Amino acid sequence: MGEVFENHFEELENCCLCEWKCGVNRLKGEKGVCRLGKPEIASTQLHPAPPQSYTVFFVGCNYKCLGCQNYQIAHFPDQNRASHWFMDPKFAAEDAIMMINSPFGRSIRADRIFFSGGEATCSLPYAEKIVEEARKIDPRIKVNFDTNGFLTEESLERVLRFSNSITYDIKAYHDDVHRALTGAPVGPVLRNVEVIGKEAKDKLWEFRVLVIPGLNEGEIKPICDFIASIDPSLPLNFLAFRPNFVLDRYYGAPRDLMRKAVKIGRMAGLEHVDWCGSSGIKGLDYVIEKIDVYMREESKIAGGFAFLAGCKTHPRDCGRCKNNQNCSLKKYQPIRRT
């Protein structure tokens, strides 16, 4: 492990993997916005959702999304999650290949290693090393990189170099909605959408938009128009929001809204647009105070949820927030997960 860190992870001594460009020495215990030290794995499993894979879930994330489904691993080390470990990349690669070729792996047609999290960008050198080792065993093994799009241009280039497919989340189109939902600006995300759409279309599995009723409904059309303006054949999948994390009391996306999203996509000219997920989950009672510093009604409500969970910096900007090393929102304990 020592040798791996010395030879491959020295860039973590000045971490600029994502657009926060913190410049901290993660190997010496300094913490950036993601609050990660050395990269670690939360779990690995054969996963039947397309693209079927051996999925590696890394701990840690550079966003603080209100409706995070994986908050226990995304907000490591601030959430109390038991399992996190550094698996030697060679061993991780051997395990991945063995599992993909196992009877269960073959039965679900798993054909690739899928890096997820949290946000895999915060663990990019670790993912690269696992791929390098895996391709020594099977040079044709495929790789999927799952991302929120907040990568630097250099990190995106690296991802495109080793990935066969990319699954890419777009949380919002307008900056104030994106900030209210995630704590981060949207500019780099849209820039990277254009790079992938124009220069690496063959690597895009799909863009994904989590539809949260009343919080980003107004974003559906601009996102569809934006993607269609790049290339109408780019695939887009809408995911139905289920109440989770800070939005634990909120209600899930109704089926009608998901159908409407697909219709908006088709009207925008998109040729490959669909939706998936569980729809129509009911909300619980809650009272929300809107935060007026945001421009749009949707972001005022989203900002209110963040405020309720302890976020005092609005518009949200986790990179500049003086509380980012002691963020109450990261420690939020939801009353339900769906």
Ligand code: SF4
């Ligand atoms: S938030 Fe991004 S740049 Fe900052 S330490 Fe984490 S991965 Fe590095």
Ligand code: SF4
């Ligand atoms: S308190 Fe600061 S670090 Fe935490 S979510 Fe709000 S802006 Fe981000």
